[in-house]
Amino acid sequence: MRALLAVDVAEKRRRLKRLLRAANLDVVSAVSGGTLWQHLKQADVDLLLVARSLLPDPAVPFVAAVRELPEHPEVVVMSQTEDPADRAKLLAAGCMAVLYYPLPDGALVDAVRTLVGRRQDDALRGRRVLALGQRYSLADFVSASPAMQAFVAVARRVVSTDSSLLILGETGVGKERLARAIHAESPRSAGPLVTVNCGALPEGLLESELFGHEQGAFTGATRSRRGYFELADGGTIFLDEIGDLPLHLQVKLLRVLEDHSVQRVGSERATSVNVRVMAATNRQLEVEVKAKRFRSDLYYRLAVVTLTIPPLRDRREDIPDLARSYVSHFAVHLGRQVSEVTQQAMEALMGYSWPGNVRELINVIERAVLLSAGSAIDLDDLPQAVAAHAESAGRPSDELASLAVSFRRLQHTPLLQARQEVVAAFERMYLSDLLRATTGRVGEAAKRAGVNQRSLYQMMQRHGLRKEDFKWQTDRDDGERP
Known part of the structure; x- marks a missing residue:
């Protein structure tokens, strides 16, 4: 396995190179952002570990372009400062992880080994063709949220059909x-799943990548090549980010x-070609259709279901189970003795708005498991932006008025969302x-x-509260051992 290490500070570069070699990786170094892309195209690397300072600003197009390389490396960004918005965007673009300095040597080696292990588990790498078998399941979407339960029920009904499917939702x-x-x-599980990010590929290459080309079709076409649709036969x-597909290619699709x-x-x-088409976007395609940026006939064809x-943020009752599940997962894979999340x-986690959604939650939990010094993730293990949303479980009710201070941050939030957050708090x-x-x-x-009791249990689940966390509260306050 080979890693491309792109760090501009010599001391950090030497330390990281030593750690990567200790993890049995061959290491190639880049010392500037200007040579980074050249190294990526020339060297067959499995992992790109890059300093945030070497990435262009914004970095999302660069990361997306790396993810669309024929045999793309996993991308890990290392940053000096915590920026939740930047992290969410990087994760959404396809980064495997965003890590922050300083990290203990052992934690970094464990993280790299885990990332490399995931890389080795990929069945197919060439041209984003994924043979997934039973590695993914709708059971992964089991939820305590009524809205999510209704969503999964519909998803189960469309599994066995060949109808086109449009998946909508925010980033992450x-x-x-x-x-x-x-x-x-689906009945097609024995066949390939080919994923294409329509917004990441250059427009000049997208047509050839989707539909293929013949030898001599354009400058540089030295041989015929099948496109993604033929590969998916x-x-x-x-088709991810379908809203970014240029109009002239919408006709061909x-x-x-x-x-x-x-x-x-x-x-x-x-x-x-015998292919089922699924597409996804975080845009409102009805708005795009009205603005004549997306063809109405294609929209109706894609949106059969x-x-x-x-x-x-609209299914916060799922956060406790998701968080504990990811804690267990990363504890095993990172070799950490972490099994719980403290009440605070x-x-x-429950109070944070999660602009990066589940992908951001996964990143936060992985980071917390790496940093935790005990058997439970505590407030200090969370990024500052998340930790700032903690409420004290023991706050007396007569301090309700003090909550007004936190209302100021909602002044630019839509009324319905602000009301929901206040009621939830x-x-x-x-x-x-x-x-x-x-x-x-x-x-x-x-x-x-x-x-x-059933209603109370449901409310407790929605807010991540467990009776065990309060059972011995009185004894603890008295200084006695439970």
């Missing part, structure tokens, strides 16, 4: 993962959907006070709240 919600799961459970093609055939660039004949994945850390505080007062006795707490 798991659109590609859903496409992989549907493909894996017998399986599924997933419409023909593929209608005629089930493709015409290579420079060819006069059509080639039949539309699935919208709810953002993580969980409150921070009050509900978490109320339940925490109630459970503390009843030392975790749910029956007594439900009676005081005037609700049944």
Whole structure:
């Protein structure tokens, strides 16, 4: 396995090179951003470990372009400063991880080994062709959220069909993962799944990549080449960021959907293809259609079935289970003795808005597992932007007025979203006070709240509260051992 190390500070570069070699990687070095792309194209590398300072600003187009290389490396960005918005964008563009200085030597080696291990697990690397089998499943989307449950129910009904599918949702919600799961459970699972990021490939190459070309079709076409649709024959093609597809290529895609055939660039004949088409975007395609940036006939062809994945902030009740699941996963793969999340850390996870959605949550948990010095992830292990959303579980109810201070950050938030956040904050505080007062006795707490136990349990689950965390609160306050 080979790593390309791109760090401009000599001392850090020497240290990281030593650590990477200790992880049994061959290391190639780049010392400036100007030579980075040249190294990537000339060297067959599996891992790009790059300083954020060497990336262009914005860095997203560069990362996306790296991800579209025929045999792309996994990308790990290392940064001096924590920038949640930048991290979310980098992860959404395809970065495997965003790490922050300083990291202990052992933690960095463990992280690199984990990333390399994931790389070795890939069944196919060439041209983004993925044979997924049962590695992905709709069971991965099991949720406590009613909205998510309804979404999964619809997804299960479309698994066995060949109808086109349009997946909508914000960056990081798991659109590609859903496409992989549907493909894996479909009758086409034995065939390939080819994924294409329509926004990452240069417009001049996109037509050739999608539909193929004949020898001599354009300068540099020294041989004929199949496009992604032909590579996906017998399986599924997933067109990510479909809203970025140029109008003239939208016409060709419409023909593929209608005629089930493709015409290579420079060819006069059509080639039949047996492909299911799934597409995804975080844009509002109805708006794009009205603005004449997206063809209405193609939109209706793609949107035979539309699935919208709810953002993580709208299904906060899933955060505790997701967080604990990722803690268990990374504890095993990183060799850490971490098994839990403290109540205060969980409150921070529940209160954060997650602009990068599930992908950002995964990154935050992986980082926390790496940094945790104990058996549980604590508030100090979380990025500052996340930790700032922690509420004190023991805050007395007569301090409710002090919550008004935090309302100021909502002044630029839409009314409905702001109202939801305020209600959620009050509900978490109320339940925490109630459970503390009843030392975790749910029956007594439900009676005081005037609700049944089932409703109280559902509210506790939604806010990541467990009765065990309050059972011994009184004894702890008295200094006694439980």
